[in-house]
Amino acid sequence: MxxxxxxxxxxxxxxxxxxxxxxxxxxxxxxxxxxxxxxxxxxxxxxxxxxxxDGKEELLLAVAQHEADQVLIDQEPMLSNLTSWPAWLAWRDRLIERYLAQGVRCPLNGLLGQAGRRGPGAQAVVTGLMSRWQNAIAEGIRHMQSTGDIAPEVDADRAAAALLAGIQGGVLLLLTTGRIDHLEAVLDLAIDFLRAGARTA
Amino acid sequence: MxxxxxxxxxxxxxxxxxxxxxxxxxxxxxxxxxxxxxxxxxxxxxxxxxxxxDGKEELLLAVAQHEADQVLIDQEPMLSNLTSWPAWLAWRDRLIERYLAQGVRCPLNGLLGQAGRRGPGAQAVVTGLMSRWQNAIAEGIRHMQSTGDIAPEVDADRAAAALLAGIQGGVLLLLTTGRIDHLEAVLDLAIDFLRAGARTA
DNA sequence: CGCTCTTTGGACTTGCCGGTCCATTTTTGC
DNA sequence: GCAAAAATGGACCGGCAAGTCCAAAGAGCG
Incomplete structure (x- = not known):
């Protein structure tokens, strides 16, 4: 091969x-x-x-894979250590910092919206990235539940799905409007929500 | 002209x-x-x-404007009447129904990620849409605050920004993964969050 | 040292598609 | 009805960029 x-x-x-x-x-x-x-x-x-x-298509796919990996790497070591509230905030800061610096230049940009149309290869790259990302977040939530910082009745996977969606939307809006407001708001409110879960418990 | x-x-x-x-x-x-x-x-x-x-570019822009208008129209009359919790849920259902039916076919799709690159015209269309959308949500939140259903200390604009981002991300993930889970999760959690705000008050 | 497989250079082909142009027909307003 | 303006049809042009092909240089290996 x-x-x-x-x-x-x-x-x-x-x-x-x-x-x-x-x-x-x-x-x-x-x-x-x-x-x-x-x-x-x-x-x-x-x-x-x-x-x-296979020409351009194959090259583009290689680039996509390369950049997808980079997205997660750029969030380390925070993303894999969401074990305390300060750690969550550090992750939040890293995300904002990274995307603020990146600005309008999102390499996956073109892929995201058209993954389905660009062939199954691209689709796989994107879903793989999202799946790993969401998983890492869910893992963080579960850990916080094990320490009692987040209420046990919070559905970790569902909350992670929502947070991931918020991040994607925040980045998308940054890309189109140039403003980081949405991403910030999403992260802050989501973390607030998870925190409140402990009290509500 | x-x-x-x-x-x-x-x-x-x-x-x-x-x-x-x-x-x-x-x-x-x-x-x-x-x-x-x-x-x-x-x-x-x-x-x-x-x-x-002006050829293709002008045509594309006209289409974009047309579709952007449609996005908001499709959410009426719910979007302009977020005046009770059942109304919010009805809006939620409408959104999910609409995007589920639309599936992978998002006409604004190509625009969203590349609005900046496709010239200022496209950028304006998208930001206009997002701004009106976010405004309608914020208006709904304020109304609920006026009736005491949402705590007054919730920042309506910030919450609307976050919710809008969540929706965009949810749709984006629907587009790429084919699953509606993220959008559902975002809407449910966001509404829960707004509701909880009343209690926490 | 010489054989083979990899790497490299770049000219050439090819098809596509946006855009131009003008001739013809239809509508409008008086 | 009859000019002027708008609507329509479609032939044609031109450029661009992906992909093909082959010839030549270089590297590994016994």
């Missing part, structure tokens, strides 16, 4: 993926021409099709 | 916008060719550029 790649080959392939990712961040998915990627990464058309035989 | 349009002309223009909207819903924004629109609406290239001198 996997092609034989020398070390040099691997390096080139990685350079192409990184370059394409950067290009997409700057100009948007559908504005990126193979030629742009070639220019930025100092490669030729022959190379592109050598490493990505 | 506005071109002289006979009744017939207006009808044709409207037919084109509607046809283009349908085409976009079925195939996605960047899969739609002018030719497809012509075929579906029984028009010629001459007509397209007669009614939309």
């Amino acid at each position: 996997t092609r034989a790649l020398t070390r040099k080959g691997e390096a080139t392939r990685a350079r192409v993926v990184a370059g394409a990712a950067a290009e997409i961040r700057e100009r948007g998915v559908d504005e990126v021409r193979l030629e742009d990627v070639m220019a930025r990464t100092g490669t030729s058309k022959g190379q592109l099709f050598h490493y990505f035989p | 506005t071109r002289a349009l006979t009744r017939k002309g207006e009808a044709t223009r409207a037919r084109v916008v509607a046809g283009a909207a349908a085409e976009i819903r079925e195939r996605g924004v960047d899969e739609v060719r002018l030719e497809d629109v012509m075929a579906r609406t029984g028009t010629s290239k001459g007509q397209l550029f007669h009614y939309f001198p």
Whole structure:
């Protein structure tokens, strides 16, 4: 299945993926021409099709996977350690900081809305990301329940689903309006809600 | 500014916008060719550029505006009458019903993520929609506060911002994963949260 | 050292699709 | 009815960008 790649080959392939990712961040998915990627990464058309035989689609998919991984990595170590209220707030801050810095440049942007249409591969990448993300949040909620900081009758999976949706919407609104307000409001209210759950219990 | 349009002309223009909207819903924004629109609406290239001198971009913008209006219309009369808890639940049901029926076919889809890149016109359409939407929600919250159903110390605008983000994210996740869970969870938790606010007061 | 497989360069092909143009028909207003 | 303006049809152009192909340079290995 996997092609034989020398070390040099691997390096080139990685350079192409990184370059394409950067290009997409700057100009948007559908504005990126193979030629742009070639220019930025100092490669030729022959190379592109050598490493990505299925052409643009395959390259885009590789970029998507690469960026999807990055999204979760950027939230570490906070996301995997939602074990106290200060930890939750630290995670919140990291998210806001990250997306504020990123601004309008969302590499997954083009994928998100059109994942279904861009073939099953893209769909899988996105659902995989969302699933892992939601899982991590749910895990955090469960941990807080085990310490009594969140009421046991809160449905961890359902709350995580809602919070994830809020985050996605907040980012989407940041992308379109340029304002971070929505993301902030969602995170603050969600955390308030989880906290209140302990009292209500 | 506005071109002289006979009744017939207006009808044709409207037919084109509607046809283009349908085409976009079925195939996605960047899969739609002018030719497809012509075929579906029984028009010629001459007509397209007669009614939309700036070509595809202008047509797309008209479609976007048309669909953006529809989004709010589809939520009436519930959205403008969030004056009791049953009314809120009715609105919730309407939203879920609507998006469940729509499924993966979101006409604004392509716009949302790339509004900024598609020129200031598209940006304005989207921000206008979001602003009106959020406003209607905030108005509902304020009304509930005036009747004592929601605690006065809830920040209506902030809560509306969060809820709007949740909805957007829920729809986005529906689009990518095909599951309505997130949207449901967001709406339920948000309404619970607003209700709890009365008690906590 | 020489064989083979990988890597690289870049010219060329190809199809697509937005946009232009003008000729023809229909409508409008007087 | 009869000009002027609007509506319609469709041939044609031009550019762009993905993908093909092959020739040549380089690397690994006995």
